[in-house]
Amino acid sequence: MTEPSTPVLSVRGEARRTVSPDSVFLPGALTVTAASKPEALREAAAALEGLTADLRSLGGAPLTPDTERDPLTWSAYSAATHEEGKHDPRTGEYGPTGQVTATVAIITTVRDFAVLDPLSELLAGHERLAIHHTGWNVDPDNPAWRQVRTAAIHSAIRKGRDYAAALGGSLLQVLHIADVGLLGGEGSGGGARHMSGSGWFPQAAMATAGGPQPGAPSLDPVPQELVATIEARFTTTGISLVESLVDG
Numbered sequence: 001m002t003e004p005s006t007p008v009l010s011v012r013g014e015a016r017r018t019v020s021p022d023s024v025f026l027p028g029a030l031t032v033t034a035a036s037k038p039e040a041l042r043e044a045a046a047a048l049e050g051l052t053a054d055l056r057s058l059g060g061a062p063l064t065p066d067t068e069r070d071p072l073t074w075s076a077y078s079a080a081t082h083e084e085g086k087h088d089p090r091t092g093e094y095g096p097t098g099q100v101t102a103t104v105a106i107i108t109t110v111r112d113f114a115v116l117d118p119l120s121e122l123l124a125g126h127e128r129l130a131i132h133h134t135g136w137n138v139d140p141d142n143p144a145w146r147q148v149r150t151a152a153i154h155s156a157i158r159k160g161r162d163y164a165a166a167l168g169g170s171l172l173q174v175l176h177i178a179d180v181g182l183l184g185g186e187g188s189g190g191g192a193r194h195m196s197g198s199g200w201f202p203q204a205a206m207a208t209a210g211g212p213q214p215g216a217p218s219l220d221p222v223p224q225e226l227v228a229t230i231e232a233r234f235t236t237t238g239i240s241l242v243e244s245l246v247d248g
Helices: 037-057 113-124 143-166 203-208 241-247
Strands: 008-019 023-034 072-087 094-110 129-131 135-137 170-179 190-194 224-237
Touching: 008 143, 023 037, 023 113, 037 072, 037 094, 037 113, 094 113, 143 170, 143 224
Parallel strands: none
Antiparallel strands: 008 224, 023 094, 023 129, 023 135, 072 094, 170 224, 190 224
């Protein structure tokens, strides 16, 4: 590539925009302990069947490529068993209890936030279910992404004009517009940042921690901050370092 004969300015532009989330996912697990592996698996399967039946009552459906953007979906994506163990208070040693624990990992995704309150109550009623945390998302094709990326480019142009004007010149031509790192730097080109977050466990798990029996927690949509950062290079005209130093 031929190097430009005119001075080049390299700048970084950034823009931010706060938007409502498009979805929330709630990863969790059903945990069952029984006297044997077959029994633990049977009870875990029954607990999963009861949970999914309740999710269907709210209009939910299993996650598939066709239901990806349905109002309420779930996916039971793994199952495992292990021997239960605990510390012996007399010896301090850790050993098996003879019981077997079965765990089914399940993730519930909500796109219709009108379902959040009844869903919260429903999940709190399943004693063997623990929700690990909540994660709020903005879709990759949300129109706000285009807006914030456009604003990042405009930010870079404004910054470039300021730099060129400080040197007595002006911008001439765009050489590159790229995500951060593609022009040789490091860092991320931007993403969705949570302004705040939340995590919770259903009623039964809360009660075992020694606190009072709480009601079902309220899940309130958390605004998301979209951040776009770009790198830009411009050719310039009229640059005069000597004149700029004299003016300064």
